[in-house]
Amino acid sequence: MWRRRGIEFWKKRRNSEKRDVCAMAREISAGGVVLREIAGTWHVALIEPQKEDAEGAKSARKRSRAVLSLPKGLVDAGEKAQAAAIREVYEETGIRAEVVTKLADLKYVYVRSWGDGERVFKIVSFYLMRYVSGEIDHLAADMRIEVKRALWIPLAEASRQMAHSSERKLLGQAQKYLETNGLSAQRA
Numbered sequence: 001m002w003r004r005r006g007i008e009f010w011k012k013r014r015n016s017e018k019r020d021v022c023a024m025a026r027e028i029s030a031g032g033v034v035l036r037e038i039a040g041t042w043h044v045a046l047i048e049p050q051k052e053d054a055e056g057a058k059s060a061r062k063r064s065r066a067v068l069s070l071p072k073g074l075v076d077a078g079e080k081a082q083a084a085a086i087r088e089v090y091e092e093t094g095i096r097a098e099v100v101t102k103l104a105d106l107k108y109v110y111v112r113s114w115g116d117g118e119r120v121f122k123i124v125s126f127y128l129m130r131y132v133s134g135e136i137d138h139l140a141a142d143m144r145i146e147v148k149r150a151l152w153i154p155l156a157e158a159s160r161q162m163a164h165s166s167e168r169k170l171l172g173q174a175q176k177y178l179e180t181n182g183l184s185a186q187r188a
Helices: 002-023 081-093 141-145 155-161 165-181
Strands: 025-038 041-049 072-074 095-111 119-134 147-154
Touching: 025 081, 025 095, 025 165, 041 081, 041 155, 041 165, 072 081, 081 095, 081 119, 081 147, 095 165, 119 165, 141 147, 147 155, 155 165
Parallel strands: 025 119
Antiparallel strands: 025 041, 025 072, 041 147, 095 119
């Protein structure tokens, strides 16, 4: 009898959590793990986001080292995730890249630090990409609101500077793909 009550409790809780996620705001984003070979070493394009406080003002707090992340952003209405990833990489890094393969969909919940403070269920589709052209950190002036700088970091060292563990795992997947398959673009 106790076991049955326990199972019923967990079923109710799981169903309640599903309802909570369903009632949450949702965001769909896409981004890229862009690789480029420079002087015989594979590098990844990363960004250092501008740090803002809850009111949207730039934080005066000093960090001892930069916290880096992968370029990503919201998928526009009617846009495909793959196209959004290519666009976001260009907007946030200044470089053009082409998709090699999809790496993963990251799913998580965050609380907006601006406006309504609402909980948001977010899905970010990440693609492994190959550098095509452009100069890193050559951004439109209005992107400096979001991106402090964009830079190439050696792939083997990049995960130590990443802000999010899920993005560090993506770098591991990219490294494994590179070792197994090489890096030639596939046209979808």
